[in-house]
Amino acid sequence: SQKIEQNSEALNIQEGKTATLTCNYTNYSPAYLQWYRQDPGRGPVFLLLIRENEKEKRKERLKVTFDTTLKQSLFHITASQPADSATYLCALTTGGGNKLTFGTGTQLKVEL
Amino acid sequence: GAVVSQHPSRVICKSGTSVKIECRSLDFQATTMFWYRQFPKQSLMLMATSNEGSKATYEQGVEKDKFLINHASLTLSTLTVTSAHPEDSSFYICSARTSGGLYNEQFFGPGTRLTVL
Numbered sequence: 001s002q003k004i005e006q007n008s009e010a011l012n013i014q015e016g017k018t019a020t021l022t023c024n025y026t027n028y029s030p031a032y033l034q035w036y037r038q039d040p041g042r043g044p045v046f047l048l049l050i051r052e053n054e055k056e057k058r059k060e061r062l063k064v065t066f067d068t069t070l071k072q073s074l075f076h077i078t079a080s081q082p083a084d085s086a087t088y089l090c091a092l093t094t095g096g097g098n099k100l101t102f103g104t105g106t107q108l109k110v111e112l
Numbered sequence: 113g114a115v116v117s118q119h120p121s122r123v124i125c126k127s128g129t130s131v132k133i134e135c136r137s138l139d140f141q142a143t144t145m146f147w148y149r150q151f152p153k154q155s156l157m158l159m160a161t162s163n164e165g166s167k168a169t170y171e172q173g174v175e176k177d178k179f180l181i182n183h184a185s186l187t188l189s190t191l192t193v194t195s196a197h198p199e200d201s202s203f204y205i206c207s208a209r210t211s212g213g214l215y216n217e218q219f220f221g222p223g224t225r226l227t228v229l
Contacts, residue, residue: 043220102155
């Protein structure tokens with residue numbers, strides 16, 4: 001069966017450290033993978049997209065890697081800040097690129 | 113740019129009533145809109161995909177007669193939850209996509225919290 005798995009347990013880190021979140025998938029062959037941020041009671045906000053032929057993508061303090069052999073994406077936030085505290089969702093394109101299928105998300109808490 | 117709004121943001125209704133949720137793309141034309149549902153501590157689950165001027169395509173297990181979707185214009189889609197029951201209480205989120213966008217990027221609305229008493 002198809003699965004998109006993210007750490008269900010919350011990730012607590014200290015301000016200034018690098019947060020690393022994991023997204024693993026099975027039985028998908030996505031053309032690209034996306035990461036979103038979701039705050040409580042709000043819709044997801046797009047952060048980064050990485051294509052299947054890209055190994056790494058960066059945007060300011062964010063970095064995403066995509067390993068199609070391992071079927072895994074890592075999402076890094078460097079120099080983390082309390083304002084980075086949120087739930088982070090990975091999403092795969094499915095249905096010929098017309099649909100997004102989301103993982104369950106990982107809650108990140110950055111403490112002072 | 114690429115702002116999507118939803119109205120209302122929060123609604124409480126009695127069991128058996130119908131509720132309409134609006135999704136609008138404010139500064140672009142959305143050829144396709146998507147409706148998702150999210151239960152507490154769970155991920156977004158796609159309910160249906162709607163293209164302007166045509167019938168919505170529903171995901172498996174989603175009752176099309178219960179969740180009526182209308183996408184009458186390029187900037188507006190509505191979801192009507194008919195004869196709502198407490199189990200329909202959830203967070204409903206829409207997204208919109210424009211044709212020709214890079215990677216079929218979707219822009220999400222802020223969500224609507226539905227509580228059915």
